[in-house]
Amino acid sequence: MIYIMERIGVWVGAILTFAILSFxxxxxxxxxxxxxxxxxxxxxxxxxxxxxxxxIPNLFTPVLTDFSNNRLLLLPAFLGFLMLCRLLPKxxxxxxxxxxxxxxxxxxxxxxxxxxxxxxxxxxxxxxNPFSAPDLAAxxxxxxxxxxxxxxxxxxxxxxxxxxxxxxxxxxxxxxLMVSFGAAFGYTIMARIxxxxxxxxxxxxxxxxxxxx
Amino acid sequence: xxxxxxxxxxxxxxxxIIISEFIPHKPFGQLSNTFYGWFLIISGFAIILGxxxxxxxxxxxxxxxxxxxxYYIIALVSFSIMVLIGILWGTxxxxxxxxxxxxxxxxxxxxxxxxxxxxxxxxxxxxxFSLLAFFVASASYRAFRARSPESTLLLISAVLVMLGRTTxxxxxxxxxxxxxxxxxxxxIANFIMEYLNTAGxxxxxxxxxxxxxxxxxxxxxxxxxxxxxxK
Numbered sequence: 001m002i003y004i005m006e007r008i009g010v011w012v013g014a015i016l017t018f019a020i021l022s023f024x025x026x027x028x029x030x031x032x033x034x035x036x037x038x039x040x041x042x043x044x045x046x047x048x049x050x051x052x053x054x055x056i057p058n059l060f061t062p063v064l065t066d067f068s069n070n071r072l073l074l075l076p077a078f079l080g081f082l083m084l085c086r087l088l089p090k091x092x093x094x095x096x097x098x099x100x101x102x103x104x105x106x107x108x109x110x111x112x113x114x115x116x117x118x119x120x121x122x123x124x125x126x127x128x129n130p131f132s133a134p135d136l137a138a139x140x141x142x143x144x145x146x147x148x149x150x151x152x153x154x155x156x157x158x159x160x161x162x163x164x165x166x167x168x169x170x171x172x173x174x175x176x177l178m179v180s181f182g183a184a185f186g187y188t189i190m191a192r193i194x195x196x197x198x199x200x201x202x203x204x205x206x207x208x209x210x211x212x213x
Numbered sequence: 214x215x216x217x218x219x220x221x222x223x224x225x226x227x228x229x230i231i232i233s234e235f236i237p238h239k240p241f242g243q244l245s246n247t248f249y250g251w252f253l254i255i256s257g258f259a260i261i262l263g264x265x266x267x268x269x270x271x272x273x274x275x276x277x278x279x280x281x282x283x284y285y286i287i288a289l290v291s292f293s294i295m296v297l298i299g300i301l302w303g304t305x306x307x308x309x310x311x312x313x314x315x316x317x318x319x320x321x322x323x324x325x326x327x328x329x330x331x332x333x334x335x336x337x338x339x340x341x342f343s344l345l346a347f348f349v350a351s352a353s354y355r356a357f358r359a360r361s362p363e364s365t366l367l368l369i370s371a372v373l374v375m376l377g378r379t380t381x382x383x384x385x386x387x388x389x390x391x392x393x394x395x396x397x398x399x400x401i402a403n404f405i406m407e408y409l410n411t412a413g414x415x416x417x418x419x420x421x422x423x424x425x426x427x428x429x430x431x432x433x434x435x436x437x438x439x440x441x442x443x444k
Contacts, residue, residue: 016333108231123419
């Protein structure tokens with residue numbers, strides 16, 4: 001029975017794959033159906049994921065098993081309930097309290113996290129002696145790294161008009177950013193193509209059995 | 214009360230979390246940890262709110278017979294099925310309300326929630342994202358028409374990275390002698406990724422970091438208050 005259900009699952013997967021790919025021709029009912037199934041299933045998946053992996057272990061289990069030590073958790077539960085009131089237009093303003101809590105926490109955490117990992121860490125990594133590198137290529141690379149980082153930062157400085165020496169430096173910064181965007185773009189293309197190859201593998205391997213893994 | 218109290222909450226929580234980074238002792242460290250735990254719980258409710266909001270919007274569209282309203286029924290039905298199955302029989306690691314799942318596992322080969330995840334969700338999501346390969350191809354054509362020094366650099370960088378990271382790159386420059394090993398496409402791609410790309414990414418990260426710090430301060434100090442809504 002398991003084998004039959006697996007084959008049915010593979011057939012359903014193949015039909016849905018074709019329904020999505022049919023969008024390449026034009027928007028059509030098959031694509032719309034598959035799209036709505038995708039929306040519904042993914043929303044349902046994240047709903048269940050949130051309940052089982054966030055709310056049950058962090059709220060329901062502690063409160064139900066050891067109430068006296070976890071009674072304070074009723075406060076975030078109440079705030080969470082107020083958050084759900086956003087669905088009711090007459091009292092949707094009460095959701096401002098949990099939102100302000102989330103905003104305060106996020107702002108505080110982001111400030112510390114970005115200050116530590118993105119600003120201090122990246123700046124200190126750039127403050128290096130390029131001539132301590134083991135070979136010529138690495139020395140040139142590290143010099144490029146320092147120049148690229150500095151000119152890139154100068155490009156993002158908009159409080160001064162980009163002209164003269166400042167403008168030329170900012171222009172060099174743009175070139176470094178373009179190389180970076182190109183590399184990111186190349187990686188994105190490769191990732192998408194690899195997903196497409198994965199789909200073809202599924203259709204030709206799992207579904208039709210033409211190719212063997 | 215409706216606007217001032219939320220601003221006070223944001224200020225208090227934000228300041229406590231920042232102080233706890235520098236003074237990780239009582240009461241700041243303890244308060245900060247408590248707030249992290251609460252944040253997780255409230256965020257969970259926020260995710261639930263998102264799903265319920267989707268459900269509500271779809272219901273409204275159906276009741277008002279909006280264009281293509283029939284398709285929204287499908288979204289509602291798939292959402293409800295996924296949620297019901299998840300609650301009743303649980304997931305691979307979590308038990309559901311109904312304890313006895315053995316007959317269903319024997320029938321499907323796994324729990325029904327995981328069956329739908331594997332054969333429906335996984336296939337739909339990977340196909341949806343693989344579809345982007347075709348649109349990226351058309352975007353590449355537009356981006357790669359080198360009309361300025363900037364787009365030429367973008368083109369060269371993308372092509373070198375793609376060739377250097379695939380077997381064809383190794384094959385193309387495989388004949389280059391060992392003494393000129395730095396001309397091998399994989400090595401060129403490595404050099405671009407290690408130095409040129411890192412330089413650009415680092416500049417972006419430092420500047421974005423400064424932007425986030427500025428925005429966070431604006432939120433904590435109550436200068437930025439658009440999240441409270443217009444009313």
